[in-house]
Amino acid sequence: MKFLRAMKKIKIKKQIIAAVMACVLGIGGIYSVHASVINDAKNKKNEAQQELDNLNSQIDEIQAAQSDLQEEMDAYDDQLMALLTDMDLLENDMDAKQDEIDQANADLEVAQEKEQTQYNAMKTRIQYMYENGDSNYWEAMMGATSITDLLNRVEYVSEVYDYDRKQLTAYQETVQQVADLKDQLNAQLAEMEELKISYEDQASSLQALIAEKSAAMDNFDAQLASAKSLASQYADTIKKQNQIIADEQARQAAEEAAARRAAQQQQQNAGNQSNTTGSDTNASASGSGTGLTSSGLNPAHTTNVSGSDVVAFASQYVGYPYVYGGNSLTEGADCSYFVMACFGQYGISLPRNSYSMQSCGQAVSYDCAQPGDIICYPGHVAIYMGNGRIVHASSPTNGICYGSATYRTILTIRRVL
Numbered sequence: 001m002k003f004l005r006a007m008k009k010i011k012i013k014k015q016i017i018a019a020v021m022a023c024v025l026g027i028g029g030i031y032s033v034h035a036s037v038i039n040d041a042k043n044k045k046n047e048a049q050q051e052l053d054n055l056n057s058q059i060d061e062i063q064a065a066q067s068d069l070q071e072e073m074d075a076y077d078d079q080l081m082a083l084l085t086d087m088d089l090l091e092n093d094m095d096a097k098q099d100e101i102d103q104a105n106a107d108l109e110v111a112q113e114k115e116q117t118q119y120n121a122m123k124t125r126i127q128y129m130y131e132n133g134d135s136n137y138w139e140a141m142m143g144a145t146s147i148t149d150l151l152n153r154v155e156y157v158s159e160v161y162d163y164d165r166k167q168l169t170a171y172q173e174t175v176q177q178v179a180d181l182k183d184q185l186n187a188q189l190a191e192m193e194e195l196k197i198s199y200e201d202q203a204s205s206l207q208a209l210i211a212e213k214s215a216a217m218d219n220f221d222a223q224l225a226s227a228k229s230l231a232s233q234y235a236d237t238i239k240k241q242n243q244i245i246a247d248e249q250a251r252q253a254a255e256e257a258a259a260r261r262a263a264q265q266q267q268q269n270a271g272n273q274s275n276t277t278g279s280d281t282n283a284s285a286s287g288s289g290t291g292l293t294s295s296g297l298n299p300a301h302t303t304n305v306s307g308s309d310v311v312a313f314a315s316q317y318v319g320y321p322y323v324y325g326g327n328s329l330t331e332g333a334d335c336s337y338f339v340m341a342c343f344g345q346y347g348i349s350l351p352r353n354s355y356s357m358q359s360c361g362q363a364v365s366y367d368c369a370q371p372g373d374i375i376c377y378p379g380h381v382a383i384y385m386g387n388g389r390i391v392h393a394s395s396p397t398n399g400i401c402y403g404s405a406t407y408r409t410i411l412t413i414r415r416v417l
Contacts, residue, residue, distance in 0.1 A: 045241035052234040115171035242378035296365025307372015338393035361416035
């Protein structure tokens with residue numbers, strides 16, 4: 001009888017061992033099947049990520065070149081505007097100068113008319129005296145009643161000659177002055193016309209430069225649009241591969257859990273059978289557990305850094321801006337720099353990009369996540385605060401802020417403390 005019980009114990013132990021081995025082999029087979037799909041997706045994702053990084057570098061270079069070119073175009077625009085303003089002022093001056101020339105022409109005509117009138121009057125008086133001969137002159141002299149009267153008459157005739165000459169000379173001088181002024185104004189106008197031609201040449205050159213720079217800007221716009229289009233395609237590829245990885249990991253976890261449940265059921269069945277063999281058999285069965293559970297991953301901490309301290313440090317930057325590629329917690333940071341800088345404050349070294357952070361530290365199940373764990377999403381990372389909340393550099397719109405830990409698909413949770 002004892003021999004039969006012993007043989008039954010051995011049979012039950014073999015059944016338990018077989019169940020455990022079947023579970024191990026089954027899980028190994030499951031892992032092998034899914035690992036191939038996951039590795040293929042990760043390879044495609046890595047290739048797309050590398051291409052996306054290269055394109056992002058090209059986009060940065062194009063945008064920097066655009067910025068430099070825009071500064072040049074702005075400078076040329078400023079020069080052109082200043083030149084056009086100078087041209088407007090010059091045209092106003094030329095109009096005013098033409099008005100002065102027109103006035104000088106009118107003044108010259110008036111002066112010339114006065115000169116001609118005085119000249120004609122003088123000729124008429126001289127002609128009258130000559131046509132009437134010396135007799136009238138002598139008669140006028142002889143008609144004097146006294147020496148004083150005679151001298152007065154002679155003086156009067158001389159004064160008439162002197163007045164005519166002075167008036168004619170004055171009018172001639174006026175005509176000359178007006179004519180000189182007219183010549184001076186014409187010379188000034190000619191100088192302005194030459195300056196206007198120079199301004200027009202400069203404006204033409206500036207407009208040609210602006211057109212050339214504008215064409216270059218259009219070329220940059222086309223390059224940027226093409227690069228952004230390709231970047232969007234690679235981002236879609238990364239998103240799809242992340243989804244494939246997440247789906248495959250979920251299926252793998254579900255199948256592993258199913259395999260564990262099947263093994264546990266086999267163990268339970270074998271244990272039930274062992275109940276018929278006596279108390280010693282029960283004791284033997286209860287001591288043969290596999291240690292495989294579905295309660296999740298909760299590795300021990302490997303540092304003395306408090307996750308709550310990391311969360312508190314990160315929280316003081318809530319409200320500061322998000323900047324893609326930014327390297328400042330106050331001036332602007334992206335998600336990976338924010339996480340890296342917060343942990344770096346406590347001597348924890350992390351990579352600069354979110355993808356590499358997916359492999360840092362140890363994996364943690366969501367139900368076991370603790371403050372200070374890093375939650376990795378497709379293309380994004382955040383710091384877990386506890387109670388289903390995160391603090392992260394979210395986006396240009398939201399900046400550094402709090403949020404729900406499950407607002408997106410979680411790829412993995414990592415414990416680095």
